[in-house]
Amino acid sequence: MSNKQIKALIRIIITAMLMITAFLCRIFIVKYLLFIIAFIIIGYDVIISAFRNLFRGHVLDENFLMSIATIGAFAIDEYTEAVFVMLFFKIGELFEGYAVGKSRKSISQLMEIRPDIANIEKDGKIIEVDPQDVKKGDIIIVKPGEKIPLDGTVIEGTSSVNTTALTGEALPQDVQIGDDVISGCININGVLKIKVSCEFEESTVAKILELVENSVDNKSQSEKFITRFSKYYTPIVVVLAILLTAIPTVFHPESFSENLRRSLMFLVVSCPCALVISVPLAFFGGIGFASKQGILIKGSNYLETLAKCKTFVFDKTGTLTKGNFTVQKIVTFSADENELLENACAAEYFSEHPIALSIKEKCKKQIDEREIKNAEEIPGKGVSAIIKGKKVFVGNDKLLKTLGINTPEIHEIGTVLFVSDEKELLGYIVISDTIKDDAKDTVAKLKSLGIKDIKMLTGDKKSTAEYFSKETGITSYEAQLLPQEKVKALDRIDDCFCFVGDGINDAPSLKKADIGIAMGALGSDAAIEAADVVIMDDKLSKIPEAITISQKTLKIAKQNIIFALAIKFIVLVLSASGLGTMFLAVFADVGVSVIAILNAMRMLKK
Amino acid sequence: MKKTYRMQNLDCADCAAKMENKINEIDGVTSAKISFIMQKLTIEADENDIERIIREAQKICKKFEPDCKIIGG
Numbered sequence: 001m002s003n004k005q006i007k008a009l010i011r012i013i014i015t016a017m018l019m020i021t022a023f024l025c026r027i028f029i030v031k032y033l034l035f036i037i038a039f040i041i042i043g044y045d046v047i048i049s050a051f052r053n054l055f056r057g058h059v060l061d062e063n064f065l066m067s068i069a070t071i072g073a074f075a076i077d078e079y080t081e082a083v084f085v086m087l088f089f090k091i092g093e094l095f096e097g098y099a100v101g102k103s104r105k106s107i108s109q110l111m112e113i114r115p116d117i118a119n120i121e122k123d124g125k126i127i128e129v130d131p132q133d134v135k136k137g138d139i140i141i142v143k144p145g146e147k148i149p150l151d152g153t154v155i156e157g158t159s160s161v162n163t164t165a166l167t168g169e170a171l172p173q174d175v176q177i178g179d180d181v182i183s184g185c186i187n188i189n190g191v192l193k194i195k196v197s198c199e200f201e202e203s204t205v206a207k208i209l210e211l212v213e214n215s216v217d218n219k220s221q222s223e224k225f226i227t228r229f230s231k232y233y234t235p236i237v238v239v240l241a242i243l244l245t246a247i248p249t250v251f252h253p254e255s256f257s258e259n260l261r262r263s264l265m266f267l268v269v270s271c272p273c274a275l276v277i278s279v280p281l282a283f284f285g286g287i288g289f290a291s292k293q294g295i296l297i298k299g300s301n302y303l304e305t306l307a308k309c310k311t312f313v314f315d316k317t318g319t320l321t322k323g324n325f326t327v328q329k330i331v332t333f334s335a336d337e338n339e340l341l342e343n344a345c346a347a348e349y350f351s352e353h354p355i356a357l358s359i360k361e362k363c364k365k366q367i368d369e370r371e372i373k374n375a376e377e378i379p380g381k382g383v384s385a386i387i388k389g390k391k392v393f394v395g396n397d398k399l400l401k402t403l404g405i406n407t408p409e410i411h412e413i414g415t416v417l418f419v420s421d422e423k424e425l426l427g428y429i430v431i432s433d434t435i436k437d438d439a440k441d442t443v444a445k446l447k448s449l450g451i452k453d454i455k456m457l458t459g460d461k462k463s464t465a466e467y468f469s470k471e472t473g474i475t476s477y478e479a480q481l482l483p484q485e486k487v488k489a490l491d492r493i494d495d496c497f498c499f500v501g502d503g504i505n506d507a508p509s510l511k512k513a514d515i516g517i518a519m520g521a522l523g524s525d526a527a528i529e530a531a532d533v534v535i536m537d538d539k540l541s542k543i544p545e546a547i548t549i550s551q552k553t554l555k556i557a558k559q560n561i562i563f564a565l566a567i568k569f570i571v572l573v574l575s576a577s578g579l580g581t582m583f584l585a586v587f588a589d590v591g592v593s594v595i596a597i598l599n600a601m602r603m604l605k606k
Numbered sequence: 607m608k609k610t611y612r613m614q615n616l617d618c619a620d621c622a623a624k625m626e627n628k629i630n631e632i633d634g635v636t637s638a639k640i641s642f643i644m645q646k647l648t649i650e651a652d653e654n655d656i657e658r659i660i661r662e663a664q665k666i667c668k669k670f671e672p673d674c675k676i677i678g679g
Contacts, residue, residue: 004615004673049672056669062618097617107643213644227623277619277642284643 001098008094015042015087035079043070043086062271069264073582076257085268085582092590099597103281106604107288113165113184113205115149132200140194142187150183151203152194159190167536168294207528211296215287218299222557226279230272241266244576265575268585269568278560278596285603286553294536295546302532306515307550311497312451313490316458318502319519320472321433325354327362328414332427340427344419347385347394350375355415358431393420400425413467435471438541443473445544457486487512500543517543556603560596567592609656611647615673628666632659647676
């Protein structure tokens with residue numbers, strides 16, 4: 001509790017004690033005086049600011065409305081009620097302040113990735129400086145337990161770093177000399193010397209923080225509705241309050257005090273605070289919670305759309321699949337399997353193509369470079385080399401055609417690599433990308449979350465696409481698409497849809513989609529730029545998680561809107577018909593705020 | 607130029623929204639935003655004007671919440 005809140009609490013206690021004394025007191029004038037003193041103690045600041053604001057022209061401010069309501073109650077001899085209302089208003093305010101403070105704290109805890117200091121070496125001594133003062137190219141030292149303050153490359157030391165705050169990933173990552181490290185990670189064990197690669201404003205941590213903080217600016221429909229609503233709500237209720245006294249009094253002057261009482265209750269209910277705070281708080285809580293899981297959502301509007309989209313489109317390579325090619329199968333016609341692999345490996349020895357890399361990875365045997373002669377690449381077809389005096393060709397069907405060898409019909413998933421000598425096909429190797437471990441689960445979860453259409457787009461051939469969609473449970477696919485055709489394929493989708501890609505070469509698709517989700521974006525500026533939702537690591541399971549968070553946020557926001565409006569409306573009706581009490585009115589004001597805030601805070605917990 | 611300031615004793619969400627509207631009306635302000643949750647004021651304006659704008663913004667904030675202070679970024 002802050003000092004301000006403790007002072008408020010003391011005033012509440014004194015007032016409560018004075019009121020008890022007043023109730024026990026039987027001498028009218030003393031009783032009356034006690035109520036007045038209690039009222040002044042609890043409400044002096046409200047009344048002072050009400051008058052001050054009145055002269056400044058803010059007629060409809062909360063303090064003013066509360067002052068009129070309570071002084072009015074005094075005027076019609078309802079002094080007990082007047083003090084009670086002011087007391088409850090203050091208790092409510094105290095609760096509200098406490099709840100707001102608490103949620104602010106939880107949110108800032110979610111964003112505890114901002115580094116406070118950077119250690120730089122100067123004249124042989126290590127000094128602490130503000131990360132903002134560190135320049136590109138400077139050498140910083142990060143001790144165990146400290147946050148890495150800026151992005152850079154390790155030049156000395158080895159350690160493990162914890163990326164939990166950025167990615168939600170619990171497993172630490174090992175780093176050594178030459179590795180790039182990202183700001184916001186926590187250094188666990190070794191001392192690291194890091195050469196800084198960009199200034200603080202450009203660093204990952206600053207960008208993430210800015211993104212999360214600015215996300216509040218992209219307002220959702222429900223927030224916009226509330227802002228518009230509250231603009232009209234207060235004046236309308238105040239006008240109604242005036243009419244409620246004015247009209248009946250003209251006809252029945254004797255009913256004035258009862259009419260005034262009803263109007264005063266209207267004034268108490270007229271503050272839109274509960275609505276104004278609780279809806280954005282729910283959204284901010286949702287965004288904050290998501291960012292803790294390594295899911296950055298760029299605005300409440302995206303959170304809202306994400307909860308509603310029923311179509312998901314996935315890019316294949318690197319998104320649903322690991323993007324690393326591995327040897328799936330080796331088929332030989334004459335040679336021994338290992339010999340075929342060794343020959344292929346030797347022929348591909350000097351190539352850095354992903355396919356060559358996968359063969360080299362599979363072939364465990366150390367190749368003697370001296371045995372490879374005349375290695376050359378045949379563009380678009382494959383490679384050839386002379387190995388141990390024998391010419392070997394490795395490549396696709398086009399290569400076989402140029403050699404004049406008949407191409408057999410092969411039905412395999414993935415890329416087929418033929419191995420041959422000058423006359424004869426020796427065998428073939430099937431290489432394909434592997435499906436991410438969590439792809440199948442993710443698709444199943446998406447379906448259970450109500451996503452009806454899950455599409456896959458790929459540049460790969462049809463048979464591969466079919467295999468992958470069957471394996472993962474995806475509902476439809478479009479294969480053999482050129483990059484520009486992918487965007488056209490997205491054009492054909494009428495419904496609201498999300499596109500999930502790795503962000504590296506599908507920026508146009510990410511932008512085209514209602515919601516662009518970039519995977520594995522940690523450290524990739526382009527992906528963070530183009531997407532609406534950024535998943536820091538490459539776990540597909542974060543997608544259903546993001547949807548769950550967005551649906552929960554939306555639910556809470558809706559609950560708050562309906563709850564606050566319903567209570568206010570009911571209390572207004574009761575007040576107008578004479579059934580309401582001042583207590584109910586105060587509850588409809590501050591009580592509703594507190595409950596709505598507490599409800600919004602559920603978003604911050606799992 | 608864009609500058610961010612911290613706000614102290616910002617207690618009422620409705621007031622924050624009103625302050626934001628009024629600050630946006632100050633001469634020379636390109637855009638102003640108040641984040642009630644982050645207790646932050648972000649002002650976009652010409653560098654030469656910013657001091658005057660902050661002084662005026664401070665006055666506006668005081669009108670809505672007497673305790674509210676704008677402190678350095």
